[in-house]
Amino acid sequence: EYLAQAIAAWAGNRARVKGVAVKVGVLRGGRRYGGHRRAFVVGDCLRIEARCELMGDNGLGMFASQIFVDDALAVEANLSVFEPPNESAFLNFSGESA
DSSP, X not given: OHHHHHHHHHHHHHHHHHTOOXXXXXXXXXXXXXXXXXXXXXXXXXXXXXXXXXXXXXXEEEEEEEEEETTEEEEEEEEEEEOOSSHHHHHHXXXXXX
């Protein structure tokens, strides 16, 4: 959840800088997940990083993401995301054949 929120913040800032409306984004999946810590505890200081590795014109993207607790790597994963070019059609898709 934290990793996806970091990516959403990146996408929102990217849209703001371009002067366009923020688009709907979808988390498609994750790969190479590595959990190096069993849990977070109240008071942990988390540093969340998400580096864009790929962002295609078709809206598909890949991010290398990490969570650090006091500079120690706690979680790492590659997340794939999708920003649909036509979000209204994407959101209204019923899954039924015409």
